[in-house]
Amino acid sequence: MTAPRAVLVIDDDPEMGWVLASALAGAGWGATVVSSGAEALAWVLAAVLADAGWGATVVDGGGKPQAFLPKNAFPLAFLDARLPDMNGMELARELRRVRPGMRIVMISGYFFADDVEVADAIKESRIDGFLAKPFDLDAISAMLVTVPAWE
């Protein structure tokens, strides 16, 4: 049995990480939950290397390997608007620069769905979608459907 395809969840609230991972598991997806912009960038860089055919392993601060990434890991990232080390919009821009093919969906309590800042970010393709907290699990599933089959 092959491991389920995984989504990158970037949220510093562990409770939120847990419910998102559970919801994704229910939809047949794996999830890697990270709580800072720096960690998210490390995982996405590893994914870029894996895409290019290099073996990439992300290790934690203590040097412990976290996971070995397969090719085409994380076709989608769920991203919070406020993180301990940077704001979500900035991180989205970085992620887009590093790995343009990855879909980025912001999930936040800070904005509302037709917020100008959010609307601009979608129009300029800095993010691909937005969900306001609290969100419908069905909306999460709907986001997964839009993920292209990368294989």
Place this chain on the structure above:
Amino acid sequence: MSLSRLDYESFFDAIMSTIPSSILVIDAALTVVHASRNFLEKSHAARSETIGRRLEDIFPEAFRDTALAQEVHEVIRSGRTVLRRRMSYRAPGVLLRIYAYSICPLPLDRGRSAAILVMDDVTDLLRLADEVRQAQLHLASVVESAGDLIISTDARGRILTWNGAAEVACGFSAQEARDRSFVDLIALPEKSEAALWFAEIVRRDHRRAAEWPMIRRDGEAIPVSWTLSCMTDTSGHVTGIVVVGRNLVEQRALEAQIHQAEKLAALGMVIGGIAHEIRNPLGVSSAAAQLLKRRTGSPQMREECVEKVIGGIARASAVVENLLRFARPGRLGETVRVDVVETLRNAFAFASGEAAAATTVTWDVEEEAAPLYAEGAQNLIELVLINLIANAFQAMPGGGELSLAVRREGCEIVIEIGDTGSGIKETDLSRIFDPFFTTRAESRRSGLGLALSHSIVRQHGGSIGVRSRWGSGTHFTIRLPGAESGAKARRNAGLRHAASA
């Protein structure tokens, strides 16, 4: 010298040549009998060319149209003096000249009469007077049309002049303002300062600036910034005071507008912060409840979902609780004597988890026989200290120096918490105690910490202050009433609270 020995002819000549006017003596036949030296110089004529000739012959043609000859004739006939008449004379190639003249009758012997014609060229004098008047008008209109209040007073402060701007700002006309004491226009309590300044400026500084409210005619006080300068005469003696005032009403309105805009921006930040703080746990509860509704997953998983639902709601409601505490700081409950040094040590121990590896700590605690006690709620004071120490640590992610100090100052206990971290930008310094103000985009930092700390310290009847320089660290000073005076300070705080409620 006796009159009988006077040589009339010489006397007459002497006077004629001394008076700087052109003088002619003319008989009834309008023949020139005598001409002063001044006249001969002015008309470039020799005495022989003048004496014995008729009046119209010795004047240039341009004069012949004037009524001069007629007037001389009339004076001789009637014996009535003509005083200070004026005539203008324009000769080809010469600028217009203006003469003032007087004609007075001169009785001669044997019933004959003559007239004395005295003429002065007043062209330059008139031009000068005109220029002076123009300059005065110009100055007056500068003062009058100035946007600032320009007031002059005598050396004792009685108003002499008062321009249009003063009239508009104050509502008194220049006439109504005249002779009033300038100081009487200044509202209390600055009035006494103004009076003192008027007394002192004459003796010492000769120039001073201040901001005093001025009472308008309708009784309302308006903010005005004043500059006082002395007018002195050539010997340095003060002859009066020039008071220039700038009406600050519009500036104040503009400032209020800016302040309002800032308040709205701060409110936007507060609302965004609240939204984030509440919707995050609501999001957790909602997602967990939706997972439960699907009736899938293991019993442990469903148990965990129930915990998340309850936990999320509790977190959201704790945020609301904190907001209420901030918005309505109630009176402190039972207060006790709080050992400040011990509380600071506890807080330090609690917050030290946030410290970076290379952080050093210096303690500066005044050694006293008795512990330093503040009056208050121990847990709340500890919360403030934990918050400030944790902030200090977070400002030094690469390590630095934390300095903690406690001392007594009068009947206050002073706690100082300093760091060598990134510091606070000057533009942010005034806002750090605003609720939800944070320069960090972190979700865990609500931006309520300093606002709550401020609120708690105020509740204790104390104060909290901050000094910071961008790049070189931040220093908080907390002042709490000592245990002895604490009860009194708290009563006062309670009174303030009641008054504002």
